[in-house]
Amino acid sequence: MTASTPEPVLSVAGLRVSFRQTEAVRGVSLAVGRGETHCVVGESGCGKSISALSVMNLLPRGAIRTADHIRFQGQDLLKLSETQFARLRGDKIAMIFQEPMTSLNPAYTIGSQMSEVFERHRRATRRQAMDRAAELLARVGITAPGMRLGQYPHQLSGGLRQRVMIAMALMCDPELLIADEPTTALDVTVQAQILRLLQKLQQELGLALLLITHDFGVVARMAQRVSVMYAGEVIESGTAADLFAAPTHPYTRGLLECIPVPGQVAPGERLGSIPGAVPRIAPGFVGCGFRERCALATPECARAVPKRAAGGDHSYLCRLQPDWKRDAAA
Amino acid sequence: MTSFLLRRLWLAILVCLTVLVVSFILTRLSGDLAVSIAGPNASAADIAIIRKNFGLDRPLVVQFLDWAGHAARGDLGQSYLYHAPVWDLIRDRLPVTLTLGLTGLAIALSIGLPLGILAAMREGSAVDRGIMLVALFGQAMPGFWLGLILIVWFGLELQWLPISGVDTWQGYIMPGVVLAFSAIPALMRLTRSGMIDALAADYIRTARAKGLSRSKIVLKHALRNAAMPVVSIAAVQLGFMLGGSVVTESVFALPGVGYLAWESITKNDFPVVQAVVLFLAVIYIALTLLADMMNALLDPRLR
Amino acid sequence: MKATATVPALSFRSRLPSFRHFATFLGVVIVGAAILIAIFAPYLTPHDPFAQNLNLRMIPPVWMDESMPEHLLGTDQLGRDYLSRLIYGARISLLIGVLTVVTSGLIGITLGIIGGFYGGRTDQFVMFLITCRLSIPLILVALTVVALVGSSLAVVILTLGLLLWDRFAVVARTTTMQVRNLDYIAAAQAAGASRIHILLREVLPNIANHLVVVATLEMALAILLEAALSFLGLGVPPPLPSWGLMIAEAKEYMFFSPWVIMTPGIALFVLVLGINLLGDGLRDLLKAGSRQ
Numbered sequence: 001m002t003a004s005t006p007e008p009v010l011s012v013a014g015l016r017v018s019f020r021q022t023e024a025v026r027g028v029s030l031a032v033g034r035g036e037t038h039c040v041v042g043e044s045g046c047g048k049s050i051s052a053l054s055v056m057n058l059l060p061r062g063a064i065r066t067a068d069h070i071r072f073q074g075q076d077l078l079k080l081s082e083t084q085f086a087r088l089r090g091d092k093i094a095m096i097f098q099e100p101m102t103s104l105n106p107a108y109t110i111g112s113q114m115s116e117v118f119e120r121h122r123r124a125t126r127r128q129a130m131d132r133a134a135e136l137l138a139r140v141g142i143t144a145p146g147m148r149l150g151q152y153p154h155q156l157s158g159g160l161r162q163r164v165m166i167a168m169a170l171m172c173d174p175e176l177l178i179a180d181e182p183t184t185a186l187d188v189t190v191q192a193q194i195l196r197l198l199q200k201l202q203q204e205l206g207l208a209l210l211l212i213t214h215d216f217g218v219v220a221r222m223a224q225r226v227s228v229m230y231a232g233e234v235i236e237s238g239t240a241a242d243l244f245a246a247p248t249h250p251y252t253r254g255l256l257e258c259i260p261v262p263g264q265v266a267p268g269e270r271l272g273s274i275p276g277a278v279p280r281i282a283p284g285f286v287g288c289g290f291r292e293r294c295a296l297a298t299p300e301c302a303r304a305v306p307k308r309a310a311g312g313d314h315s316y317l318c319r320l321q322p323d324w325k326r327d328a329a330a
Numbered sequence: 331m332t333s334f335l336l337r338r339l340w341l342a343i344l345v346c347l348t349v350l351v352v353s354f355i356l357t358r359l360s361g362d363l364a365v366s367i368a369g370p371n372a373s374a375a376d377i378a379i380i381r382k383n384f385g386l387d388r389p390l391v392v393q394f395l396d397w398a399g400h401a402a403r404g405d406l407g408q409s410y411l412y413h414a415p416v417w418d419l420i421r422d423r424l425p426v427t428l429t430l431g432l433t434g435l436a437i438a439l440s441i442g443l444p445l446g447i448l449a450a451m452r453e454g455s456a457v458d459r460g461i462m463l464v465a466l467f468g469q470a471m472p473g474f475w476l477g478l479i480l481i482v483w484f485g486l487e488l489q490w491l492p493i494s495g496v497d498t499w500q501g502y503i504m505p506g507v508v509l510a511f512s513a514i515p516a517l518m519r520l521t522r523s524g525m526i527d528a529l530a531a532d533y534i535r536t537a538r539a540k541g542l543s544r545s546k547i548v549l550k551h552a553l554r555n556a557a558m559p560v561v562s563i564a565a566v567q568l569g570f571m572l573g574g575s576v577v578t579e580s581v582f583a584l585p586g587v588g589y590l591a592w593e594s595i596t597k598n599d600f601p602v603v604q605a606v607v608l609f610l611a612v613i614y615i616a617l618t619l620l621a622d623m624m625n626a627l628l629d630p631r632l633r
Numbered sequence: 634m635k636a637t638a639t640v641p642a643l644s645f646r647s648r649l650p651s652f653r654h655f656a657t658f659l660g661v662v663i664v665g666a667a668i669l670i671a672i673f674a675p676y677l678t679p680h681d682p683f684a685q686n687l688n689l690r691m692i693p694p695v696w697m698d699e700s701m702p703e704h705l706l707g708t709d710q711l712g713r714d715y716l717s718r719l720i721y722g723a724r725i726s727l728l729i730g731v732l733t734v735v736t737s738g739l740i741g742i743t744l745g746i747i748g749g750f751y752g753g754r755t756d757q758f759v760m761f762l763i764t765c766r767l768s769i770p771l772i773l774v775a776l777t778v779v780a781l782v783g784s785s786l787a788v789v790i791l792t793l794g795l796l797l798w799d800r801f802a803v804v805a806r807t808t809t810m811q812v813r814n815l816d817y818i819a820a821a822q823a824a825g826a827s828r829i830h831i832l833l834r835e836v837l838p839n840i841a842n843h844l845v846v847v848a849t850l851e852m853a854l855a856i857l858l859e860a861a862l863s864f865l866g867l868g869v870p871p872p873l874p875s876w877g878l879m880i881a882e883a884k885e886y887m888f889f890s891p892w893v894i895m896t897p898g899i900a901l902f903v904l905v906l907g908i909n910l911l912g913d914g915l916r917d918l919l920k921a922g923s924r925q
Binding site: 341344345348349352356357359466467469470471472473474475478479481482486566572573574576577580588591592595596598603606607610611614615 | 905
Binding site: 056058085086087088089090091094095097099102103104105106107108116117120121152154165168 | 531532533535536537538539540541542543546550551554555628629630631
């Protein structure tokens, strides 16, 4: 961040979350600016969803969260009481989730669930809230919004439900939208539609978007900035351009090599993969979480891992020098 | 939904028919009914006369069809003891039993529901365990004994409530509490587990993400989804309370259907016994059917 | 492709929260004590529970005035020692509880397994039977049967046994349905085992743990029902010292001597509580075991 860029909408530093004898998040830092999409990408189990929930303070019971700071528009969220936080949620910060099927209450209409946010935060009347809801349903591309308001979640398709979730999140014009794998549970064609919608809304509304995903395709399409997570840490981060042009961390490189590109993979050729699975980190763990699966691991990796710069805003967590792949390829 | 209800209705009718057979067989268990009616001092001639008068000399199947045919038309026969139509007897005593049952249900719901919700919200805490302990105590308590204790304590010692009869509305309080005791444990447990499941659902996470107040989340979002099994079990418990009213009504000397059945059993008034068993079974079946309909209303997915 | 859902096996080596530990322990102690008291009743009772002494009627218990030390809990309206009757009452309650559960268990488990295993029409019929049984007003039917057939211990046990099988059937049915699709059932069928063998040697052992939990709860219910029936005069016949009967006999005097209804009631309450605690503890053990 140079001196001339404005303060980020969301700034997280040193986030740590432990949950049931496991260190789920071990020192995550990131920032999302106004009108910017920051993608957090990683395998399941890397702690990306927990990080998102931590920002919203929606962690399950028994989870312990600490951080140097979690600042939203300059305000430190860590210092807020639950009541104060509840006033922010749904109003200035909104969140949408992965499973639109189960994220909506089956017993109430779409209209009822959408209007209650507006009624709560803006002290509006039912009428005003319903009008706003209809307006937003149209905004997210749902036809016949008036009719939809009276329908129940089970009467809508998955894609429609996710649109409703997005519309619901926008009811009070939030500054920050956190989207936890919003397209993972949807069909591929619908995925593209939803992503397009998010992009459009972001441009129109100047939203800051924190987008959690495991899919690099989504990252390529949506992100201005990327944080790659592994075993609770951000092991590489930078602008999307930098990351795709020069992925430096062995894990990032491995992930990107896993993606088969039509035309570049010969029939019968083995697809790239990273053997093993994401480990559970117990308290007191030291060193690189990736070392069990890394082809380039040395005993040095069991000690503290340095954060290196690969140029500009691009940084990564590894003992290797930025240009190691040139030497390896040779 | 209509096909679902039609199927349930059809099943209910089948069950009614079965109960009809069961209640008929029930009263023929002693072998010769005429002997039981006549009593220990009757002569053989007396017994023969009784047998003729009450049609007990006909084949069993004929007797059953006669009884079933009449019952289907609402004619539940004649009481030996009162020489009045059984239906009249039941009808006269029904208000007391119904009031008692509903009072018991009201008390059970007003105690069981809030405690169950509280236990779910504080799952695993001392409050939760305390509430579950109360449920356990309620399960272990013999209803008739509780009734006696209440009579001695509130009726005699403190003299706050009448010890028997329903001349005033206060007469329903103690028996209502006794009935409620039998229903509260099940209600509490079910509400608690239903709420725990509902609170763990994804849509609750969404509700929290929307910044809704705690009470709104619990009462509007969670409770609505937890309500369905509670409705079913409330109906079932009411059915049990009505069916089991005989104990409470005899302890408190309430002139209800249960007491009528009790009298009839001890005095060998079999048409009444037969009819009451059938009647209570029909009520239970109707209640469960009602519960199913209410559940269909509550869950839009079933419609 | 057979499903791999599991019916959890009972494991006693799991960790329970300590409160539950205590509650279950209490249940075990109570039930164990009751069993011991019932078995050794003749050695524990200071007097013959049936011996009447009309000169010593309605003596109060030791903590009240005018009591007698040789009658610790006083005497009843016929001069019989209350404590001795209380101890023998444990025999009756436990006997009824166990024998009723055996009877109803046999009926209910058989129905439930058959319905759960064969499915289809058979299952529908079993469900129909269960619904019919639930619709019948339990106490009324029991009262009628005892009134007509005659009041005795055997009649009470048989009647309750023939009526209390519904929960057994429901649980046996659901657990059997879960087990039915598991691999070892298919293996047994492939090996040519007879239906009976499969039901008895493969299905039953694996659902037995759940049924034990039901058995404890049904036992508690049977004891309470017998007490209610005896209280109404249509249960166990006098002069047998059923606790319910003792309360009924004491009812006449409860306004003058309230203590007479307290002791048998407390005994009932404690025993049923103990059985319920035991049952709950077993159920928790099942849940904890399945998490492994």
